Amino acid sequence: xxxxxxxxxxxxxxxxxxxxxxxxxxxxxxxxxxxxxxxxxxxxxxxxxxxxxxxxxxxxxxxxxxxxxxxxxxxxxxxxxxxxxxxxxxxxxxxxxxxxxxxxxxxxxxxxxxxxxxxxxxxxxxxxxxxxxxxxxxxxxxxxxxxxxxxxxxxxxxxxxxxxxxxxxxxxxxxxxxxxxxxxxxxxxx
Amino acid sequence: xxxxxxxxxxxxxxxxxxxxxxxxxxxxxxxxxxxxxxxxxxxxxxxxxxxxxxxxxxxxxxxxxxxxxxxxxxxxxxxxxxxxxxxxxxxxxxxxxxxxxxxxxxxxxxxxxxxxxxxxxxxxxxxxxxxxxxxxxxxxxxxxxxxxxxxxxxxxxxxxxxxxxxxxxxxxxxxxxxx
Numbered sequence: 001x002x003x004x005x006x007x008x009x010x011x012x013x014x015x016x017x018x019x020x021x022x023x024x025x026x027x028x029x030x031x032x033x034x035x036x037x038x039x040x041x042x043x044x045x046x047x048x049x050x051x052x053x054x055x056x057x058x059x060x061x062x063x064x065x066x067x068x069x070x071x072x073x074x075x076x077x078x079x080x081x082x083x084x085x086x087x088x089x090x091x092x093x094x095x096x097x098x099x100x101x102x103x104x105x106x107x108x109x110x111x112x113x114x115x116x117x118x119x120x121x122x123x124x125x126x127x128x129x130x131x132x133x134x135x136x137x138x139x140x141x142x143x144x145x146x147x148x149x150x151x152x153x154x155x156x157x158x159x160x161x162x163x164x165x166x167x168x169x170x171x172x173x174x175x176x177x178x179x180x181x182x183x184x185x186x187x188x189x190x
Numbered sequence: 191x192x193x194x195x196x197x198x199x200x201x202x203x204x205x206x207x208x209x210x211x212x213x214x215x216x217x218x219x220x221x222x223x224x225x226x227x228x229x230x231x232x233x234x235x236x237x238x239x240x241x242x243x244x245x246x247x248x249x250x251x252x253x254x255x256x257x258x259x260x261x262x263x264x265x266x267x268x269x270x271x272x273x274x275x276x277x278x279x280x281x282x283x284x285x286x287x288x289x290x291x292x293x294x295x296x297x298x299x300x301x302x303x304x305x306x307x308x309x310x311x312x313x314x315x316x317x318x319x320x321x322x323x324x325x326x327x328x329x330x331x332x333x334x335x336x337x338x339x340x341x342x343x344x345x346x347x348x349x350x351x352x353x354x355x356x357x358x359x360x361x362x363x364x365x366x367x368x369x
Contacts, residue, residue: 020224027231034238043249044262045329045357050349103256103334144297144339148332151341152258152360159262170297170342 091183119161138163255333260360307351
């Protein structure tokens with residue numbers, strides 16, 4: 001006996017199947033090509049600003065005919081014991097040097113967060129006091145045996161706060177100490 | 191024609207030659223489910239396209255040195271390469287100066303290096319017809335452990351020789367905004 005028609009369609013709907021084989025073929029060609037030309041290690045550069053050398057007497061960083069930007073140019077001073085930030089407002093210690101294991105070796109390390117905070121404050125102060133003068137240059141003044149990777153880390157932190165034209169000056173500890181003492185005396189005398 | 195997958199285990203045969211088993215169940219079609227593989231390949235392709243470099247690698251990093259890591263975004267250009275390791279200073283693949291205590295005790299340009307760089311600059315100007323006013327650049331690849339005095343001596347040697355712009359080659363790392 002035939003069932004009465006219910007009025008509904010009982011056709012089975014087949015969803016059309018997508019042929020994935022051409023896509024697979026395409027992927028099989030693309031993936032080896034991309035694997036060959038992929039570069040997993042990206043190389044970049046840090047462009048250094050030309051700086052005057054520092055002589056053993058400690059002179060060479062000051063000149064009578066300095067531009068306004070040069071006068072406002074801050075200076076990160078890295079010794080084997082401490083890090084300082086020298087600015088137009090005075091020189092202040094940032095952090096003591098600690099040690100950490102890097103690449104299986106015990107090396108000196110600097111508190112980059114403290115430097116970042118100090119540079120942020122300096123940037124705000126410069127923008128407030130000397131808004132018309134763009135200050136992008138910064139000098140990294142280091143003791144002669146400071147590791148290169150520490151210098152690069154400091155340059156990175158400086159660039160984050162808009163001081164993206166770093167210059168490098170290197171001096172012996174005695175010369176740096178003399179400069180720091182002179183800076184302390186100058187700020188104490190004001 | 192039924193297209194329902196067979197519950198019986200049917201081996202996947204890649205050849206055209208039909209076996210007895212296939213002849214017996216000739217109506218049974220075996221379809222390989224490719225969707226999950228396509229998903230995986232799509233993720234792989236996206237990842238590879240992200241790390242795809244159309245330029246290729248224009249610098250060769252020596253195994254003798256470990257470059258420092260930096261968040262610098264500036265792209266590297268093809269310039270004269272100077273490699274500075276704890277043992278030697280190498281210009282264009284040629285060792286120029288060996289690093290010793292005496293070299294690290296002074297802070298002036300290194301005469302041998304200045305001479306080599308000046309020669310290279312002169313040669314480049316003659317061969318490529320570069321004018322004197324054009325800015326000459328040099329890429330310095332330094333090992334992470336070299337002391338600052340060595341780097342400064344190399345940089346001042348470059349400046350003395352006429353390479354006014356010195357670039358430090360670094361390995362780019364991501365995550366500039368995470369702090």
